[in-house]
Amino acid sequence: MEGRSAECRGAPAAAMIPQMSRRGKFITFEGLDGTGKSTQMRKLAAVVWDAGHRVIETREPGGTPTGEKIRKVLLDSSTAGLAPLAEMALMFAARAQHIAEVIEPALAAGSIVLCDRFTDSTEAYQGSGRRLGSEAVRELHRVLCGNLQPDLTILLDSNPGASVDRARRRNKRTAKGGARSHDENRFEQETRAFFARVHEGYLAIAAREKGRVVMVDARGTPAQTHQRIVEVVRKKLRV
Numbered sequence: 664m665e666g667r668s669a670e671c672r673g674a675p676a677a678a679m680i681p682q683m684s685r686r687g688k689f690i691t692f693e694g695l696d697g698t699g700k701s702t703q704m705r706k707l708a709a710v711v712w713d714a715g716h717r718v719i720e721t722r723e724p725g726g727t728p729t730g731e732k733i734r735k736v737l738l739d740s741s742t743a744g745l746a747p748l749a750e751m752a753l754m755f756a757a758r759a760q761h762i763a764e765v766i767e768p769a770l771a772a773g774s775i776v777l778c779d780r781f782t783d784s785t786e787a788y789q790g791s792g793r794r795l796g797s798e799a800v801r802e803l804h805r806v807l808c809g810n811l812q813p814d815l816t817i818l819l820d821s822n823p824g825a826s827v828d829r830a831r832r833r834n835k836r837t838a839k840g841g842a843r844s845h846d847e848n849r850f851e852q853e854t855r856a857f858f859a860r861v862h863e864g865y866l867a868i869a870a871r872e873k874g875r876v877v878m879v880d881a882r883g884t885p886a887q888t889h890q891r892i893v894e895v896v897r898k899k900l901r902v
């Protein structure tokens with residue numbers, strides 16, 4: 664789904680009927696660059712769809728036409744000198760639009776919404792990595808996002824150095840004409856110390872949000888990580 668706004672997989676009509684009146688489920692994928700979020704989200708979407716649910720796959724920053732324009736500003740390494748507070752404000756601008764245009768309507772219609780990054784990323788990257796603090800992020804989330812909380816957050820945990828190197832290699836491979844046809848390297852150029860703070864930020868969120876956030880070891884093969892995620896989703900959400 665790289666480079667596009669939210670995608671929907673339709674479920675068979677019979678499977679949709681009992682879901683019409685029930686609110687859907689909101690599942691987010693979090694973790695450092697290159698931990699495998701996008702890979703694992705695609706794999707989970709296929710399983711959830713095969714189980715007969717309607718699935719929306721979406722991502723942040725982005726997920727709407729306006730949000731994808733904001734994504735370009737945020738991730739393109741030619742964006743120079745963006746103030747940390749401006750960066751955080753743009754993340755939330757894209758998110759507020761995303762919630763209004765995609766996430767809330769899909770949940771109201773009973774869909775399972777899978778989202779590649781959400782507010783935990785802002786808390787880890789801008790709050791911890793850029794040192795803007797968790798409270799600012801959480802307050803903005805309350806004001807701008809109606810404090811919408813995922814039903815489940817899968818936090819993919821890996822060695823920060825190894826995963827960021829993987830993301831950098833992936834970006835180099837896809838820079839010319841691949842799934843990411845434009846430059847999305849601005850964050851990958853950050854220092855090891857920055858990513859160490861982001862990692863600490865994620866660990867602090869997991870410790871605080873024990874009921875919502877499940878840490879999954881992402882150091883194995885994609886198939887091993889997928890198996891762990893399916894177990895977690897079945898156990899926590901019974902989907």
Ligand SMILES: Nc1ncnc2c1ncn2[C@@H]1O[C@H](COP(=O)(O)OP(=O)(O)OP(=O)(O)O)[C@@H](O)[C@H]1O
Nearest residue numbers: 695696697698699700701702829830833883884885
């Ligand atoms: N378990 C794994 N083992 C080895 N390589 C993997 C694994 N999972 C994903 N990859 C590869 O590592 C790269 C990064 O994976 P992916 O794009 O899914 O990560 P991401 O968390 O979405 O990264 P980003 O935050 O930069 O979007 C890709 O080239 C992917 O094919």
Ligand SMILES: [Mg+2]
Nearest residue numbers: 700701702779
């Ligand atoms: Mg990704």
